[in-house]
Amino acid sequence: MKKTYTVESTFNDMRLDRWIRNVLGNIPQGLIEKNLRSGKIKLNKKKVKSSTKVKTNDQIDLFDFEFKETILQKKIKFEPPKDVIKANEELIIDNNDDFIVLNKRAGISVQGGTKSKKNLIDIFNRSEIFKDTKPYSVHRLDKDTSGVFLIAKNRETAQLLTSLFRLRKVHKTYLAICHGEINKDKGEWNNDLIRYDNEKKIVENAKTIYTVLDKNSNSSLVEMKPITGRKHQLRKQLFEIGHSIYGDQKYRSINSEKGLNKNLMLHSYQIKFMINDKKYTYTALLPDYFKKLLITKRLNFSN
Secondary structure, rough: EEEEEEEEEEEOOOEEHHHHHHOOOOHHHHHHHHHHHOOOOEEEOOOOOOEEEOOOOOEEEEOOOOOOOOOOOOOOOOOHHHHHHHHOOOOOOOOOOEEEEEEEEOOOOOOOOOOOOOHHHHHHHOOHHHHOOEEEEEOOOOOOOEEEEEEOHHHHHHHHHHHHHHHHEEEEEEEEEOOOOOOOOOOEEEEEEEEOOEEEEEEEEEEEEEEHHHHHOEEEEEEEOOOOOOOHOOOOOOOOOOEOOOOOOOOOOOOOOOOOOOOEEEEEEEEEEEOOOOOEEEEEEOOOHHHHHHHHHHOOOOO
16 A cells, blocks of 8 residues: 655655654654665655655655554654743744744744654644644754744745745854853854764764854853854854853863853844845844843843
8 A cells, every 4th residue: 555745844854764753653763764675665756765854845655654653652742731822922023924933932842752742833733823724844943042933824935934944045143152262253164063863974064154242261252143054053163162152061061061051052143034025134032041141251242
């Protein structure tokens, strides 16, 4: 028996094995690999690897592939209470016919997964704002990063915004408070970042334009405009030059925190793009904990 699926824009640029788990359930990796090797799972009528990235409108065929989830394996969908929905609606910066823009809180994922249950897509799926449609995720923002985030209201807008992000026509500005004094006040970080796909080593070039807005011998406030969009790009690049972000538990020097702050001091401050010759610019106010650390570290920021 053959089943055919079309990849929705919300899953654009996602690994095939992740798409399978998001759409079909929490299927064991070994079972996915076995069926890919045997040709029971094909992408655009071709045999591919589990790490292959799917694109919007790709066709995925499953041949005699059946998997019944157990209670433990089934990914539990987050059912947000009304107060959580309302609290996130209050974070909205703009709400128009095609998308919403919100100042995302730190500590909440964009999409649900095995490690994170509470997520924005499930929350807004229950919001009155999306009562006649559904929320589409069009870009990424780490769970612990706060700031500007877009959610599309329809498939057409989702595809358009996804394309703008992919073509690097969306210009993002981040702010971070990091350890130590960055010597050079402005410039470009252009280096190769390493990540691992299971056991496979992957090297990706990453570019970021940066400006140090204020600094002292103890800390620096840096503005960053990423040109590329690698996973954890800004966090990795600051770590590699010896100035990890305050609150970063993954990319940090040993004993660099000493329990000073639990929040990641990385904020998506502004986003700019253009649709049909109309310019859009959205700015997200700094979280209170970010402003508090600026004062503690004697750093000035004028917006």
